[in-house]
Amino acid sequence: MQHIRDGIMVVNTETIAGKVITQNLGVVGGSTVRAKHVGKDIFAGLKNLVGGELTAYTELLEESRSEAVARMVADAAARGANAVVNVRFATSAVTAGASELFAYGTAVIVE
């Protein structure tokens, strides 16, 4: 995972250590809803019977999370920010088999 995308720093602390926030550009966010295809769902269902880690779903969430972060960063870039601070993640199971990943934070200009 890249920690800097398109020159934008992304952190989940309120400030960036060693930098001063000079301008606040508001809340930015990115979200995505994804699902695995039916075959993987069925195998995950079988694995679920036995218990343990469901790799297909871990993979799915990993993919969608990076997509959500990428969208958030694109939003921040559109506002001319050079960092996103205080990033939070939220998950919601909108419908069975699919989940919404939402990443949000504050776009700022730091020096």
Place this chain on the structure above:
Amino acid sequence: MVDASVICWGPFLLIAFLFSIFGIIWTIAYPFLFLYGAVFSGRNLDKSMNKIVFREKTSIEHFGKDPLSTLKGTHIVGGVRKSGLVYSSVVYSPSHWQLMIAWINGLFGGRIDIIHRVISVGRAEATQRLREQAQADGWEEVLNVRIDTAEMTSASNPKGTKAVEVFAYGTGVKYS
């Protein structure tokens, strides 16, 4: 009105056939997998817990201490050269056998250890992956760590929680 003779039935039949095949496999496999879960799910949990403890030791050796903390970084004196987001996640589910035992336990109330073990292994796995991710990205410490859980349901059975996703994230920092 559409004349029934002009509809191409091929794709529908194919889908119906595939569904019935899945149904048959499911019916045959269910009891075997249930028994497998009953016998091995506890043992597999113990095994993965032991592995996680071992991996934890290796990464603590690499960092010299536990790299994760929930501090916000205000205590840091001196410079931080770089910082960035680190995250990791894992989806864990109890086996149907464990769910059944938990249901029976729930009738009497009190502690339900069998489910507690599943979720604690999931959480340990997620935090350990966060450490490994931090190591791979070259961070020296991870600040402001948060651990979230989310419920997941599978498409085949929308009712009830089937799996739990544990998600850990924090800010990696580099001092020099």
